[in-house]
Amino acid sequence: MPSAPTPATEVRNDRAEPRKNGRRFDPHRFGPVVGLLLLLIVGTALNPDFATWDNLMNVLTRTAFIGIISIGMCFVIISGGIDLSVGSMAALIAGGMILLMNALAGSVGSPVAVVMLGMLFALLLGGGFGLAHGYLITRGRIEPFIVTLGTLGIFRAVLTWLADGGAITLDNDLSDAYGPVYYGSLLGIPVPVWVFLAVSVAGAVLLNRTAFGRYVQAIGSNEQVARFAAVDVDRVKLLTYGLLGVCVGVATVLYVPRLGSASPTTGLLWELEAIAAVIVGGTSFKGGEGRIAGTVIGAVLLSVISNILNLTSIISVYLNAAVQGCVIIAVAFLQRRRP
Amino acid sequence: MSEVARYTRRMVLGTGLAMAATVALGGIAFAADTVKLGVSIPAATHGFTGGIVWWANQAKAELEKAHPNLKITVKTASGAPEQANQLQDLVTVTKIDSLVIFPFESAALTQPVMQAKKKNVYVTVVDRGLTDTSAQDAYIAGDNTAFGRIPAEYIAKKYNGKANIVALRGIPTTLDNERWEAFTGVLKQYPDIKILDGKYANWNRDDAFKVTQDFLTRFKDIDVVWAADDDMAFGVLKAIEQAKRTDIKEVFGGAGSKTMVKTILDGSNPLIRADVSYSPKFIYDAIKMTAEARLKGDKLPATYIIPSALITKENAKEFYFPDSPY
Numbered sequence: 001m002p003s004a005p006t007p008a009t010e011v012r013n014d015r016a017e018p019r020k021n022g023r024r025f026d027p028h029r030f031g032p033v034v035g036l037l038l039l040l041i042v043g044t045a046l047n048p049d050f051a052t053w054d055n056l057m058n059v060l061t062r063t064a065f066i067g068i069i070s071i072g073m074c075f076v077i078i079s080g081g082i083d084l085s086v087g088s089m090a091a092l093i094a095g096g097m098i099l100l101m102n103a104l105a106g107s108v109g110s111p112v113a114v115v116m117l118g119m120l121f122a123l124l125l126g127g128g129f130g131l132a133h134g135y136l137i138t139r140g141r142i143e144p145f146i147v148t149l150g151t152l153g154i155f156r157a158v159l160t161w162l163a164d165g166g167a168i169t170l171d172n173d174l175s176d177a178y179g180p181v182y183y184g185s186l187l188g189i190p191v192p193v194w195v196f197l198a199v200s201v202a203g204a205v206l207l208n209r210t211a212f213g214r215y216v217q218a219i220g221s222n223e224q225v226a227r228f229a230a231v232d233v234d235r236v237k238l239l240t241y242g243l244l245g246v247c248v249g250v251a252t253v254l255y256v257p258r259l260g261s262a263s264p265t266t267g268l269l270w271e272l273e274a275i276a277a278v279i280v281g282g283t284s285f286k287g288g289e290g291r292i293a294g295t296v297i298g299a300v301l302l303s304v305i306s307n308i309l310n311l312t313s314i315i316s317v318y319l320n321a322a323v324q325g326c327v328i329i330a331v332a333f334l335q336r337r338r339p
Numbered sequence: 340m341s342e343v344a345r346y347t348r349r350m351v352l353g354t355g356l357a358m359a360a361t362v363a364l365g366g367i368a369f370a371a372d373t374v375k376l377g378v379s380i381p382a383a384t385h386g387f388t389g390g391i392v393w394w395a396n397q398a399k400a401e402l403e404k405a406h407p408n409l410k411i412t413v414k415t416a417s418g419a420p421e422q423a424n425q426l427q428d429l430v431t432v433t434k435i436d437s438l439v440i441f442p443f444e445s446a447a448l449t450q451p452v453m454q455a456k457k458k459n460v461y462v463t464v465v466d467r468g469l470t471d472t473s474a475q476d477a478y479i480a481g482d483n484t485a486f487g488r489i490p491a492e493y494i495a496k497k498y499n500g501k502a503n504i505v506a507l508r509g510i511p512t513t514l515d516n517e518r519w520e521a522f523t524g525v526l527k528q529y530p531d532i533k534i535l536d537g538k539y540a541n542w543n544r545d546d547a548f549k550v551t552q553d554f555l556t557r558f559k560d561i562d563v564v565w566a567a568d569d570d571m572a573f574g575v576l577k578a579i580e581q582a583k584r585t586d587i588k589e590v591f592g593g594a595g596s597k598t599m600v601k602t603i604l605d606g607s608n609p610l611i612r613a614d615v616s617y618s619p620k621f622i623y624d625a626i627k628m629t630a631e632a633r634l635k636g637d638k639l640p641a642t643y644i645i646p647s648a649l650i651t652k653e654n655a656k657e658f659y660f661p662d663s664p665y
Contacts, residue, residue, distance in 0.1 A: 034449060055556045062549055147358075165389020166664035167544075169598075183581055256550065259577055263570070264384050265543045310553030313536050317513060320539070 031335025032281050032297040039327070044310040050311055058298065059189055059307050061182075064192035065090070065251040066270060067299040071203040072247030074295045075240045076144075077278050078207070080220040080287030081137065083241065085148040086248050087270030088155035089129050093252040093260035095159045095168045097122045102171050111177035118178075122256075129155075130245020134238035152271070159258065160264040167263035175260040182257040192254045196296075199250060204292040216240060218289030252292040263310040277302055280328055282335045294335075301331065353378045369644045376635045377460075381443055382415040383482050385542065386570050387598060390619030390665030391441065398626040399662075404531055409630055419447040426451045430458055437461040437633045439626050446470050459610060460461045463639065465622060467514070477639035479616045479625040483514055484649035487567075489615045490591045493649060494563050499591075500529040502562040505539035506553045506604035507547055507571050518567065518593075530628050535561070547574030555582045563644030564588045567598035569614065576610060593617060595650055595658050604655040614650040616658055619665055 045051035069086050076083050101118040108114050129151070136147045162168065170178065184191050207213040215236045218226040227233050256262070281298030283290030307323050309315065315323060378399070383389040392415055399411040412433050422443050429435050438460050442448040445467050447643035453474040456462050464475040472478070494502060506522070507619050509515040519537065526532045540546040547566065554561070555578060564579075564587060566572035572592030579587055587610065592599050595616040602611045624645060632639050650658050 031575060049556050052556070055553075056553050057618065059558065062552070127413050160383055160389075163389070164664040165383025165392055258643055259544050260543070261573070263386060264389070265541075265570075266545070268543065305552055306549070310550055311557050315510070317537070317539055 029282065029291075029294075029335065031333075032294050032301060035327070035331035035334055036297055036301045036304065039304050043304065043311070046314070047311045050308065053188075055228055055307070055311075057185075057193065059303050060193045060196070061190045063303045065134065065255050066273045066277060066302070067196050067296055068199045068247050068251040068254070069146075069244070069270060069274045070281075070295045070299045071199055071292060072244030073208065073274045074203065074278045074283055074290050074292060076244050077275070077283055077285065078220045078222065078287055078290040079216045079237055079240045081144040081237065082242065082275070083133065083144065083148045083244055085129075085133070085155055086274055087152040087267035088159070088242070089245070089248050090127065090255065090267035090270060091124050091262055091264070092155040092159045093122050093129075093194040093249060094256050094266055095162050096125055096269065097252065097256060098168045098170045098260075098262055099162065101174050105171050105174055111174050113175060114183075115178045117257075119253045122253050124246070126245040126249025126252065127242050128245065130242040130248070131238060133245070134241035138234040138237050141317045155266065159262065159266075167261045170256065170260040175257070178257040178260070180257075182254060183252060189257045195250065195254060199247065200292060200296050207290070207292055212236065212239070215290060218229050221282075221289070243328045246303055249323065273302060274299075276328060280331050280335075285299065298331075302328070309326055341495045364421075367597075369467045373438055374406075374630060375433065375435045376437045376439065376630055376633070377410065377426075377433060378411060378413045378430035378622075379422055379429065379438065379440045380413070380415055380423075380622060381441060382417040382653070384417065386665045387594060387619055390596075390663055391570045391622050393664050394620050394623040395626060398623040398630075402630050406630070406634060409430055410635060411626070411630070418441065423448060423451040426455055429443060430455050430460060435460060435627055437463075439463045439465060439629050440463040441622060442467050442469065444524045449474055455614060459663070461629070461633060463625055477629070477643065479608060479628065479639075479643045479645065481621050482644050482647040483517040483617075484521040486593055486615055486617050487518035487523075488509065488525055489647060489649050490565055490567075490613075491522045491525035493613055494565070494589075494591065495526065495529050496563060498532075501531040503533050503535055503558070503560055504563045505535050505548060505551075505558060505561055506565040507540045507567050507575070508537050509539070509542045509568060511539065513660075522565065529616070529643040540574070542568050542570060544570050544574040547571035548551055549565075549577050551576075551578035552582070555584055559586075561587050563587070563591065566590055566592045568593050569599040572611070573597065576608070579610070591615075594665075597660060600650060600655050600659045603650060603652055604659060606652060607612065612651065615616065616650055618658070619663075620660070 049055060073083060097118045100121050101114050104114045104117060133147055133151065136142050137144045181191055186194055215231045217229055219233055219236055223233060277299035278295050279285055280301060281291060281294030285297065305327050309320050309323060348383055378395050378629065380391050381388045383392045395413050403409055403411055410631050412429065412435065414425045414429065415467055416425050422654060438455055440452060442464065447467040449471050452469060453460055462475045463477045466480050468478055469475055476502065494504065504508045508519060523534060526534060538550045540550045564575050566575045569592040572590050575590050590614055591613065593615050595614050595618050599611060599614050602608050603614060628639055
């Protein structure tokens with residue numbers, strides 16, 4: 001578990017102490033969980049179909065993309081950075097991998113092999129884009145906000161250009177071979193949910209049990225001090241963006257088989273959802289500390305809200321966004337830090 | 340021998356054509372020496388606007404070829420302020436004398452268009468009307484009422500006035516409201532047709548998928564999904580396929596995208612039987628009508644509504660444009 005309960009002091013030079021205090025009960029830490037539980041109760045009360053297994057699996061499956069991206073985003077935000085381009089990046093990776101797979105379909109025999117190559121390509125492309133961000137930010141000394149705002153436009157524009165303004169669609173045979181990656185399930189749980197779970201566990205271990213994770217937190221709480229403590233700040237930052245890029249790649253690998261197409265509206269506003277999930281989950285926007293478990297809950301919470309709104313019609317559809325806004329603010333209030 | 344004959348024939352034909360062209364050009368030149376037409380449209384951000392851009396460029400290519408004294412400049416903008424700036428450039432730098440504009444927003448572009456008109460630019464407004472209609476010479480639009488009315492009438496007739504319907508809506512706009520009111524207006528006359536609910540899915544495939552999943556969880560007996568857009572229909576079909584629901588008999592999209600029209604033409608999906616046309620081709624029609632009228636020195640009718648039609652297997656061929664991206 002993360003070393004959260006100490007207030008975000010500017011310098012955290014004693015690593016042993018927060019861990020000792022980490023076991024102390026702090027109600028604010030459970031804000032997102034409480035919020036989610038309340039939503040689950042409200043949802044069930046409004047429509048009994050809400051609590052069915054199928055509906056819960058629907059919600060978790062559709063959360064998987066944003067959830068996986070949020071875990072990568074969590075690292076970037078903890079290190080004091082930001083990435084606004086993830087939605088556009090996902091769209092471009094989706095378009096690129098579909099074009100590649102369609103092109104390979106003729107020359108490579110089995111559709112499964114083509115799909116495997118496509119997936120590999122998506123991960124490499126994601127990692128590559130992430131590292132490119134990292135280089136521009138660390139070597140180029142450009143603010144992450146600007147770098148990723150720039151690529152937000154670039155990625156989406158390139159996809160729109162590739163798609164000729166329309167949609168890029170996966171060939172039917174490939175679509176059938178690829179479908180199970182989204183629609184299939186293992187032990188009754190859909191594949192994307194398993195992947196989401198695996199990425200979450202890996203993220204939590206990486207953040208809390210490895211030197212890399214500690215460096216990320218150290219850089220976020222005070223970059224200068226981290227530098228004096230002989231942390232290779234540039235390398236760690238570079239890797240956080242690379243990691244986020246790979247996460248976007250994984251999310252895209254799961255996304256593409258759902259509709260088998262990429263269009264200029266793919267991944268629209270995912271960056272805001274991912275950032276919101278991270279912050280609602282209790283990570284400090286200023287960096288320095290954060291929680292993977294909270295991020296996962298934050299992501300689930302955001303999609304539960306829209307699920308409940310779709311399952312009921314007590315509130316005018318014009319007010320959907322307002323309800324979402326109220327819940328986000330309320331949950332953030334529940335998990336607020338002491339000043 | 341035959342070579343020579345063919346050569347001569349080609350010469351004769353060529354001369355004939357050239358003469359005809361000279362005569363025709365002479366006639367046109369009498370009305371207006373040259374026409375500089377500016378076209379201002381939204382940038383391609385989704386399927387429909389992608390189609391708009393494609394059809395605008397198609398019109399430019401065809402018309403400039405047919406009329407050497409016509410010069411068309413196409414500008415795409417990604418927002419109302421950018422469009423207003425482009426409009427100024429078109430008037431002051433390109434010195435256009437005619438304008439075809441598909442405004443991003445009615446209110447924000449009324450003043451900029453008025454400024455252009457004051458400089459004697461002939462203005463044709465497409466799709467979204469300006470708030471002050473004196474700023475436009477002609478208005479050409481698709482029929483949003485029919486976009487909602489046609490599917491409603493089709494469903495009422497096909498299901499004998501008895502069906503459970505769920506509906507998707509686009510983005511909250513007047514355009515969406517017009518369609519929705521037309522749709523619900525027709526169905527009010529059929530007491531046994533129930534619209535179970537209508538939710539916004541933002542003309543977006545992914546949102547349509549999610550909203551449909553939730554509709555399927557919530558309603559156990561659905562006959563028809565009015566997806567109200569072909570992109571959204573795509574997401575709806577995937578959600579139905581995933582849930583393996585067999586109660587749904589039909590999904591009705593809207594706009595007549597080429598993949599949907601092809602599906603209807605081939606009869607390849609039992610859920611897709613009909614569509615309503617609302618083609619981005621209207622920008623092509625608008626440019627063509629404006630350019631030809633201006634070349635002759637004519638005026639266009641003040642309002643011209645391009646009718647929406649029901650597309651079924653019988654007439655789908657007329658609505659299939661394989662080269663268009665949409």
